Amino acid sequence: MTQTRLRLWNVDEYHRMFETGIIKTEERVELIEGQVIPISAKNPPHAATTLCASDYLKRLLAEVALVRVQDPIQLSQYSEPEPDIAVVRLDSRKYIDHHPAPNEVFLLIEVADTTLEADRKQKAPLYAKAGIAEYWILDVNQRQVDVFREPDLVFYNQQLILEENVSISLIAFPEIEVQISQLFP
Template identity: 85%
Template sequence: MHFADDHIAKPNTMTQTRVRLWNVDEYHRMLETGIITADERVELIDGQVIPMSAKNPPHAATTLCASDYLKRLLAEVALVRVQDPIQLNQYSEPEPDIAVVRIDARKYIDHHPAPNEIFLLIEVADTTLDSDRKQKAPLYAKAGIADYWILDVNQRQIYVFREPLLQGYNQQLILQEDATLSLIAFPEIEVQINQLFP
């Protein structure tokens, strides 16, 4: 059977759809004007408005436990922000579960913390381990975040990402809950991993 050439789809003649990327200012205007409502759980990642996962009880409990513990450990040296935005660049304003940032006398009233003000970012994963590793880790590495941890609620272990490069983290390790760890920024402060989990 013979088919005319014009019935065969040619890959080089297919049109590619261009995605319109949003910057941080446009994203804020969408929030201010109600295009995105306050109760919609979204974040700006690489110019796209991405829905955030629902917080299941294990996720919420671990976030509370870990943030309370870190607040006690780092009381005099850093601020611990919980599920608040950070601004990585013009196109990314994610809301990590925990951000350990420089102390700011005005509590960041005029801006969200930027990479040069961030000591550590933590994501809590019960259903989001894959996206926290494959989407968030490259995003944070590209922004130069030196220390990124994922608390794996299901396995009670922690993924540690360090040595950021443009394409991802050079160092990745998994520690069990009986281990201890220090932040790169505060090597003298020992974090008991089991204290991060409820």
């Protein structure tokens, strides 16, 4: 039996694919563990939830963090995902010379309507392995939030599911209370 070896791409090669037109700029893809993966289309509930949650977090965190929407973060040499929302350190130049790295990320959020299983099984281990302290999945269909905390090299040690009638504080900003209901339209 012939065994096929998988060729993994690094971040520099991935960027060159865009520069040379191998990947068109209008293609929605992200680099996950060396593989170029298509990003799911955003239907109206997904788009509305992303907008609602990002606007709310921008108001709450205006003086302490930057809220990026569907922009890349660089987790490693082989992973540059585009989470729906990334709460990152303030940067006076708005990350003009690099994408935020794990040590600059406070919270990552994926909005899930059709991607819940992939966000749990693919994104959660990826973010845990990179040391992202806190990861949330906004479940559009159930109007609840899956919260992942305490990363190790494989997954998160703490997992909670919060209903929309409760609130939570971010690990990085325990004094700021996030009302779950405000994350959804």
